[in-house]
Amino acid sequence: MSEYIENDPQGISVGLVEKRFFTFAEPPHGMVLECGTRLGPITLAYETYGTFKGNNAVLILHALSGDSHAAGYYSPEDPKPGWWDMMVGPGKGIDTDKYFVICPNILGSCMGSTGPSSIIPKGDRAYGLDFPVVTIGDMVMAQKKLLDYLGINKLLSVIGGSIGGMQVLEWAVRYPEMITSAIPLATTTKHSALAIAFNEVARQSIMADPNWNGGDYYSGAKPSLGLAVARMIGHITYLSDESMRLKFGRRLQDKNDFSYNFDADFQVESYLRYQGTKFVERFDANSFLYITKAADYFDLGLQHGDGSTVRAFSKTRAKFLVVSFTSDWLYPTYQSKAIVRALKKNGIDVSFCEIEAEWGHDAFLLPSERLTALIKGFLDRVYREI
Amino acid sequence: MSEYIENDPQGISVGLVEKRFFTFAEPPHGMVLECGTRLGPITLAYETYGTFKGNNAVLILHALSGDSHAAGYYSPEDPKPGWWDMMVGPGKGIDTDKYFVICPNILGSCMGSTGPSSIIPKGDRAYGLDFPVVTIGDMVMAQKKLLDYLGINKLLSVIGGSIGGMQVLEWAVRYPEMITSAIPLATTTKHSALAIAFNEVARQSIMADPNWNGGDYYSGAKPSLGLAVARMIGHITYLSDESMRLKFGRRLQDKNDFSYNFDADFQVESYLRYQGTKFVERFDANSFLYITKAADYFDLGLQHGDGSTVRAFSKTRAKFLVVSFTSDWLYPTYQSKAIVRALKKNGIDVSFCEIEAEWGHDAFLLPSERLTALIKGFLDRVYREI
Numbered sequence: 001m002s003e004y005i006e007n008d009p010q011g012i013s014v015g016l017v018e019k020r021f022f023t024f025a026e027p028p029h030g031m032v033l034e035c036g037t038r039l040g041p042i043t044l045a046y047e048t049y050g051t052f053k054g055n056n057a058v059l060i061l062h063a064l065s066g067d068s069h070a071a072g073y074y075s076p077e078d079p080k081p082g083w084w085d086m087m088v089g090p091g092k093g094i095d096t097d098k099y100f101v102i103c104p105n106i107l108g109s110c111m112g113s114t115g116p117s118s119i120i121p122k123g124d125r126a127y128g129l130d131f132p133v134v135t136i137g138d139m140v141m142a143q144k145k146l147l148d149y150l151g152i153n154k155l156l157s158v159i160g161g162s163i164g165g166m167q168v169l170e171w172a173v174r175y176p177e178m179i180t181s182a183i184p185l186a187t188t189t190k191h192s193a194l195a196i197a198f199n200e201v202a203r204q205s206i207m208a209d210p211n212w213n214g215g216d217y218y219s220g221a222k223p224s225l226g227l228a229v230a231r232m233i234g235h236i237t238y239l240s241d242e243s244m245r246l247k248f249g250r251r252l253q254d255k256n257d258f259s260y261n262f263d264a265d266f267q268v269e270s271y272l273r274y275q276g277t278k279f280v281e282r283f284d285a286n287s288f289l290y291i292t293k294a295a296d297y298f299d300l301g302l303q304h305g306d307g308s309t310v311r312a313f314s315k316t317r318a319k320f321l322v323v324s325f326t327s328d329w330l331y332p333t334y335q336s337k338a339i340v341r342a343l344k345k346n347g348i349d350v351s352f353c354e355i356e357a358e359w360g361h362d363a364f365l366l367p368s369e370r371l372t373a374l375i376k377g378f379l380d381r382v383y384r385e386i
Numbered sequence: 387m388s389e390y391i392e393n394d395p396q397g398i399s400v401g402l403v404e405k406r407f408f409t410f411a412e413p414p415h416g417m418v419l420e421c422g423t424r425l426g427p428i429t430l431a432y433e434t435y436g437t438f439k440g441n442n443a444v445l446i447l448h449a450l451s452g453d454s455h456a457a458g459y460y461s462p463e464d465p466k467p468g469w470w471d472m473m474v475g476p477g478k479g480i481d482t483d484k485y486f487v488i489c490p491n492i493l494g495s496c497m498g499s500t501g502p503s504s505i506i507p508k509g510d511r512a513y514g515l516d517f518p519v520v521t522i523g524d525m526v527m528a529q530k531k532l533l534d535y536l537g538i539n540k541l542l543s544v545i546g547g548s549i550g551g552m553q554v555l556e557w558a559v560r561y562p563e564m565i566t567s568a569i570p571l572a573t574t575t576k577h578s579a580l581a582i583a584f585n586e587v588a589r590q591s592i593m594a595d596p597n598w599n600g601g602d603y604y605s606g607a608k609p610s611l612g613l614a615v616a617r618m619i620g621h622i623t624y625l626s627d628e629s630m631r632l633k634f635g636r637r638l639q640d641k642n643d644f645s646y647n648f649d650a651d652f653q654v655e656s657y658l659r660y661q662g663t664k665f666v667e668r669f670d671a672n673s674f675l676y677i678t679k680a681a682d683y684f685d686l687g688l689q690h691g692d693g694s695t696v697r698a699f700s701k702t703r704a705k706f707l708v709v710s711f712t713s714d715w716l717y718p719t720y721q722s723k724a725i726v727r728a729l730k731k732n733g734i735d736v737s738f739c740e741i742e743a744e745w746g747h748d749a750f751l752l753p754s755e756r757l758t759a760l761i762k763g764f765l766d767r768v769y770r771e772i
Contacts, residue, residue, distance in 0.1 A: 035646040133646040193630035193654040194622070200655040201618040203648065204662070205591055208611035225594035232587040233619065236580070241715070244579035250685065258683055260421040260519040262589065262675060266682065268579040269586040276590070289648060296652070297644055299636065329627070329715075 013081050014049040014089050014096050017072035019112060021045055024145050027121055031141065037132040041121060044146050045112025046104040047072075049088060050096035055386055057152045058094055058379070059143070060084065060103040061160030061167040063365075064234070064291050065283055067111035070103040071096070086367050093372035094379065099156065106167070107142045108134045108291050110284035117218060117284045129215035134290060136163070136298040140170045147178075154178055156386070157379055158318075161185035161364035162331070163291065166298045169339070172316045173304045179318040181382040183375060186328050186364040188335040189300040189309050189342075195330055198237050199292040202230035206285045215286050227285040228276030235275045240327035240360030244268060301342075309342040316343070320350040321378040323371065325363040351378065399467050400435040400475050400482050403458035405498060407431055410531050413507055417527065423518040427507060430532050431498025432490040433458075435474060436482035441772055443538045444480055444765070445529070446470065446489040447546030447553040449751075450620070450677050451669055453497035456489040457482070472753045479758035480765065485542065492553070493528045494520045494677050496670035503604060503670045515601035520676060522549070522684040526556045533564075540564055542772070543765055544704075547571035547750035548717070549677065552684045555725070558702045559690045565704040567768040569761060572714050572750040574721040575686040575695050575728075581716055584623050585678040588616035592671045601672050613671040614662030621661045626713035626746030630654060687728075695728040702729070706736040707764040709757065711749040737764065 023043045025031040030040025045068045050056075060070050062083070071088035073081050087093040088101055105113040108131070116131035147153070155178055160168045165187025172182045191199070209226025211217055239247070248268035252258075264270040305312030320343055324336035333354050343350040355370050357363035364371070409429045411417040416426025431454045436442075446456050448469070457474035459467050473479040474487055491499040494517075502517035533541070541564055544557045551573025558568045577585070595612025597603055625633070634654035638644075650656040691698030706729055710722035719740050729736040741756050743749035750757070 035644075129648070133644075190636060192627060193634040193636065193652070194625075194627045196636070196652050197618075197622050197625075197630060197654050197658060200650070200652075200658055201615060201622060204618060204659070205594075205615045207648065208591075208615055209594065210596055229587060229591045229594055229615070232583075232590060236583050236587065239580075239583075241578060241580045241718070244583060248579040250576060250579065250582070258421075258519075262515075262593065262679065264586070266579070266582050266586075268583050272583060272586055273590070293648065332627070 014072040034135045049101040052100040058099045059158040061164035063162035068105040093375040110287040116286035126218040157181040159183040176315040181319040183321045188331045202233045205229040224280040231279040232272040232276045238362040325357040328361040330361040400458040420521045435487040438486040444485045445544040447550035449548035454491040479761040496673040502672035512604040543567040545569040562701040567705040569707045574717045588619045591615040610666040617665040618658040618662045624748040711743040714747040716747040
């Protein structure tokens with residue numbers, strides 16, 4: 001049952017939730033990362049919703065700038081719920097009356113888990129660039145430790161979009177015996193040159209900010225201008241030509257004529273400036289560098305199948321629901337179809353849906369009856385069949 | 387006849403050429419710009435190739451970072467010819483044995499024409515942000531003054547791609563009696579929200595560089611890092627998903643493994659960094675701001691047809707060749723088709739061709755037998771029919 005939340009009068013959220021922390025890999029052992037470095041201790045922030053019944057655990061994995069707060073409210077006065085509250089809650093697509101949901105913040109982030117902004121063990125400063133370059137594989141290895149700690153050795157499903165979807169694929173390949181089903185949304189087995197290009201320009205924008213200072217800025221001014229531009233670049237890739245036309249077109253900000261200066265004349269300019277400014281208040285520039293680099297490095301076929309995605313999935317037995325969105329030009333449908341083909345060649349039970357959506361890559365985070373029904377139906381079937 | 391050029395042993399270029407300068411609009415009169423400000427004096431750098439015979443003048447208009455040097459060499463030791471040398475020369479698509487070609491550098495640029503890096507009249511410093519915001523219309527008005535000075539009152543054709551294509555459209559609408567034919571390539575009557583978004587992020591990147599200093603940097607360090615990132619953003623928009631896949635894919639720079647740091651691992655990263663670095667040596671950051679703003683402001687229908695592109699073309703009598711490229715996602719084919727429809731509704735003789743090209747928006751600047759044949763055939767027909 002949900003508690004009463006002021007901003008959620010229908011009581012359809014999971015109610016009040018709490019961020020928890022799990023720390024492991026204490027030195028001198030640490031966790032050996034894919035780059036060969038030992039990292040420890042490692043803390044993962046995480047949240048859970050619903051009740052664990054042994055066979056009903058669903059792992060949600062967030063994208064670049066997400067966090068462990070997928071659903072619910074931290075306090076009755078909290079102005080807004082978690083980032084996927086429309087999908088996660090009682091009776092929702094991922095029904096917390098039936099399933100036990102776990103959402104960890106990824107390794108390398110800045111939302112409670114260990115990352116470049118964390119303090120070095122027994123040190124008096126943040127890691128900065130002394131933080132090792134982590135991979136999608138490292139993030140998933142750390143998540144496995146969390147599940148071990150929680151006593152979960154089988155997942156009914158693992159779900160995520162974008163970089164979260166990469167982690168879904170990595171889970172299905174790295175720990176095939178643990179995964180009953182997998183739902184990768186708007187994702188890819190490897191970044192295209194275009195996706196790498198966007199990430200690289202965003203990183204260059206951060207590193208061009210003198211305040212970035214080689215990653216060592218935690219005791220001084222932050223590289224906010226560089227990070228804001230990086231986020232603006234990201235926001236362009238999350239939308240689409242069509243969605244921008246619908247959302248903004250050439251509408252002017254709040255006047256009937258051009259400013260004839262370098263203010264924001266068009267609404268799309270104000271939108272991007274606002275998104276950039278808002279982002280720097282909550283996100284760490286170095287985490288942006290590390291997580292985008294992890295996404296660029298991700299290559300499921302290369303890392304698990306000697307270059308073949310088909311071989312990478314050879315031990316995978318999970319049922320799959322693969323979803324792409326028509327206007328997503330960051331991870332276009334052809335990339336999801338490549339996942340589907342590789343799964344089918346392994347005889348895996350896979351459903352695929354390309355959802356008509358005008359909102360580009362962002363579509364997987366927006367309310368969609370279609371997506372909700374798909375996920376709900378798929379999870380119900382998987383849960384019935386176990 | 388072409389002179390002998392060391393690097394052009396076949397002698398198929400226009401040979402040695404010279405940059406010329408035309409200055410007009412001396413104060414106190416100046417030229418009244420669309421923003422209402424008077425600007426003067428104005429200098430336009432320009433080059434000409436071939437011999438003027440009264441009815442054979444072809445005006446070439448360059449894009450964002452171009453200049454007056456469309457063809458030929460400045461000296462026998464010049465390592466490379468002008469930016470459109472493959473199209474402009476004896477026997478080429480724009481045949482300088484037949485046509486008299488004029489290519490001016492646009493107002494607001496930094497390649498010899500008056501722009502923000504020019505010295506204020508009777509002042510001792512560059513304009514910087516005191517330079518007025520110029521429009522595509524202003525650029526074209528200045529070009530008209532140049533043609534008046536050269537004694538040219540009729541153009542056989544006006545040709546240009548991208549922002550050069552916008553000037554072509556503006557010419558055809560603003561001075562319809564002067565234009566026998568027009569060839570807008572890979573262009574649009576108005577920027578989409580997506581195109582504005584890319585320009586705005588690039589501008590923000592420049593303005594976020596502390597060296598930019600409100601546009602006042604000509605006596606100190608330049609905002610090179612910000613301009614490099616801006617150029618990198620541009621280069622992403624000039625290519626396409628497909629062209630990047632073909633050109634770079636996920637190939638690594640010069641090693642077989644990841645660096646696990648923030649060096650350029652992938653070839654596409656090195657390419658972008660190189661393009662950014664190279665650009666800052668030759669281009670002025672403020673000119674980048676002004677020219678992209680002019681392109682964002684451009685709206686042919688709004689400015690000349692009370693919101694209707696059809697009405698904007700109502701006095702146009704030129705024959706048109708409109709060309710788009712399949713993989714151009716900055717100015718996609720649907721935008722060229724909108725130009726064609728508006729022209730046809732005015733009963734204008736218009737040929738349209740969408741060229742199959744993998745190279746994105748950049749395609750109009752790359753060697754293409756198809757494009758060369760199209761332009762050559764169209765100009766020949768127009769020249770025969772006058």
